[in-house]
Amino acid sequence: QKEVEQNSGPLSVPEGAIASLNCTYSDRVSQSFFWYRQYSGKSPELIMSIYSNGDKEDGRFTAQLNKASQYVSLLIRDSQPSDSATYLCAASYNFNKFYFGSGTKLNVKP
Amino acid sequence: GAGVSQSPSNKVTEKGKDVELRCDPISGHTALYWYRQSLGQGLEFLIYFQGNSAPDKSGLPSDRFSAERTGGSVSTLTIQRTQQEDSAVYLCASSLEVGEQYFGPGTRLTVT
Numbered sequence: 293q294k295e296v297e298q299n300s301g302p303l304s305v306p307e308g309a310i311a312s313l314n315c316t317y318s319d320r321v322s323q324s325f326f327w328y329r330q331y332s333g334k335s336p337e338l339i340m341s342i343y344s345n346g347d348k349e350d351g352r353f354t355a356q357l358n359k360a361s362q363y364v365s366l367l368i369r370d371s372q373p374s375d376s377a378t379y380l381c382a383a384s385y386n387f388n389k390f391y392f393g394s395g396t397k398l399n400v401k402p
Numbered sequence: 403g404a405g406v407s408q409s410p411s412n413k414v415t416e417k418g419k420d421v422e423l424r425c426d427p428i429s430g431h432t433a434l435y436w437y438r439q440s441l442g443q444g445l446e447f448l449i450y451f452q453g454n455s456a457p458d459k460s461g462l463p464s465d466r467f468s469a470e471r472t473g474g475s476v477s478t479l480t481i482q483r484t485q486q487e488d489s490a491v492y493l494c495a496s497s498l499e500v501g502e503q504y505f506g507p508g509t510r511l512t513v514t
Contacts, residue, residue, distance in 0.1 A: 326502060335493055335505040336445070380444065382503075389458060390435065390503060394444035 296383050298393035306401050311368040313396050315381030318362070325357055325364045328380040330395065336380055339366070371400045404428065406506035408494050414512045415484055423479040423509045427496030434477050435503060436469055437493045445493065451477065484513045 296317050305311045317325075324343050328336035342348045342355040342364065354367040364383075368375055378395040407426040415421050427434050436448040447461040451471045462468070466484075471477040481488055491510050495503035 328505075335508050338502050338504065341502050388452070389447060389450055389460075391447070392437075392445040 295391035296381055296393040298379075298381050298396045300394060301397040302399050303396055304399045304401060305371050307371060307373060309371050309400075311371045311375065311398055311400065313366040313368075313379050313381075313398065314363060315365065315383075315393055316363045317381075317383045317391075322359060322362065322383070323386060324384045325355070326382040326384070326390070327353075327355060327364075327366045328382060328392075329375075330378045330380055332377075339379075368398075371398075373400050373402050376400045406494055406496050406504055408492075408506040408509050410509060411507065412510045412512075414514060417486060417513055418483055420480065420482045421484055421511065423481075423492050423494075423511070425477045425479070425494030425496075425506060427475065427477070427494070428504060431496035431498055431504075432474065433497045433503075434471055435495045435497075436477070436479050437495065438490045439493060439508075440490045448479070448492075481511075484511075486513050489513045 298315050326341045327339045329339050330336040340350055340353055340355045342357045345357055345359050348355045352369045356365045376399050378397045380395045381393040382390045384390045409424045432453045434451045437445040439445050449469045450458040466482045469479045489512050491508045493505055493508045495505045497503045
């Protein structure tokens with residue numbers, strides 16, 4: 293079993309809709325969680341981190357963490373074509389090693 | 403401020419040659435990570451440095467791969483006797499002792 297799993301997609305949403313990206317993780321990495329966005333041919337860039345159960349909002353982005361169910365999600369409100377990218381979920385235990393999912397490709401259609 | 407930098411941005415080498423990839427982390431970041439990303443794939447952890455502690459080398463795929471970090475700053479990833487399956491983008495990231503990682507632009511390695 294992989295430490296972090298994501299649906300590869302692609303996930304297609306119309307412009308202005310809410311995009312919902314999900315990630316599940318194993319017990320071994322259940323401490324800190326991160327979402328990265330990666331445009332084609334570029335390196336990953338950090339969107340958000342979340343450490344506690346519940347929601348964390350930053351602009352159009354909301355990260356949700358549910359440790360009991362071992363999942364973390366990212367909601368993107370008012371999706372824009374510029375949000376089209378691959379979204380990587382990462383988890384870390386004690387910040388010593390980060391485990392990345394294989395990413396979900398998001399397409400936002402104008 | 404300056405982000406993580408990597409050099410070279412692209413490297414083409416012949417099978418069997420050795421290559422060195424360089425990473426300059428963000429100033430003040432004590433942790434440094436190397437990853438490998440093959441086309442269309444996720445990130446594969448290679449090695450992790452934290453301060454003066456012994457590095458976590460558990461992700462290195464073979465003994466042809468090695469890395470060092472001098473003076474707690476710049477890091478070099480060395481691949482000896484390169485093989486075609488080593489072709490990938492090699493990404494470096496740095497972070498404060500505890501915190502989010504910030505990635506460099508990567509080095510695209512092509513082994514012919």
